[in-house]
Amino acid sequence: MSSVEERLRAARIELADGPTRLGRYVPGVRDGRTVYVSGQTGTRDGEPVWAGVVGGSVTVEEAEQSARLAAINALTALRAVVPDLDHVRRVARTTVYICAVEGFTEHPRIADAATAVFESAFGEAGRGARSAIGVHTLPQGAPVELDLIVLLEDDLGQDQVK
Numbered sequence: 691m692s693s694v695e696e697r698l699r700a701a702r703i704e705l706a707d708g709p710t711r712l713g714r715y716v717p718g719v720r721d722g723r724t725v726y727v728s729g730q731t732g733t734r735d736g737e738p739v740w741a742g743v744v745g746g747s748v749t750v751e752e753a754e755q756s757a758r759l760a761a762i763n764a765l766t767a768l769r770a771v772v773p774d775l776d777h778v779r780r781v782a783r784t785t786v787y788i789c790a791v792e793g794f795t796e797h798p799r800i801a802d803a804a805t806a807v808f809e810s811a812f813g814e815a816g817r818g819a820r821s822a823i824g825v826h827t828l829p830q831g832a833p834v835e836l837d838l839i840v841l842l843e844d845d846l847g848q849d850q851v852k
Contacts (some may be wrong), residue, residue: 694775694811698765701810709767710736712829717767724782725771725840730763731832732756741831744800745791748833754803756834757786761807764838772842780815781808783839786822789832797822804836 698705709717710733718727732739732755740756742748748756769775786801788794801822808816818839828835 692774692776694778697813698811703762703807703810705762705766705769709763709770712736718771720771720842723779723842723844725768725838725842727764727767727771727838727840729787729829729835729837730760730767731829731835732759733763733830733832734759738830738832740833742833743789743791744796744833745794750796750799753788753790753800753833756832757800757803757836758807760832760834760836761804764804764836765807765811768838768840772840775811777842777844778812778815779841779843781812781818781838782841783819784808784821785837786820787825787828787835788822789826789828789834790824794824797824800834801836804834 715728718725739759740748740752744750744753784804786804788797788800801820805817805820
């Protein structure tokens with residue numbers, strides 16, 4: 691078991707066997723030492739756990755849980771491209787999209803829930819550049835979606851699309 695997987699297990703975070711795709715895209719693309727992970731939401735088995743608008747039908751606490759699950763799903767998608775997460779040098783960038791009511795201002799709090807998952811996996815290297823953006827709608831009515839750019843320790847050979 692990798693040290694990243696051991697840290698996740700210690701944090702009581704379990705990754706799924708593989709990502710669930712909801713369209714014609716790939717979970718991630720690797721180009722040399724960079725991996726681009728497609729947008730992930732708080733779903734289990736392809737179904738949203740929470741749906742609605744933050745500050746409306748979804749509480750901030752539920753949105754934090756949705757961000758946490760989206761981050762776990764992003765790690766699952768990352769593992770589909772890089773089977774050994776110990777090769778990750780750092781999270782370079784996370785973009786968190788939050789479907790919220792007009793006037794909502796707690797975007798960083800929700801994004802922090804996702805960053806906490808990445809910190810559990812990679813320690814301080816789980817903190818990267820980040821944007822938290824309010825939006826009008828997200829797929830399947832999700833309150834939160836995020837995407838990820840990760841840097842690897844080294845070029846693992848042939849670039850991959852999974």
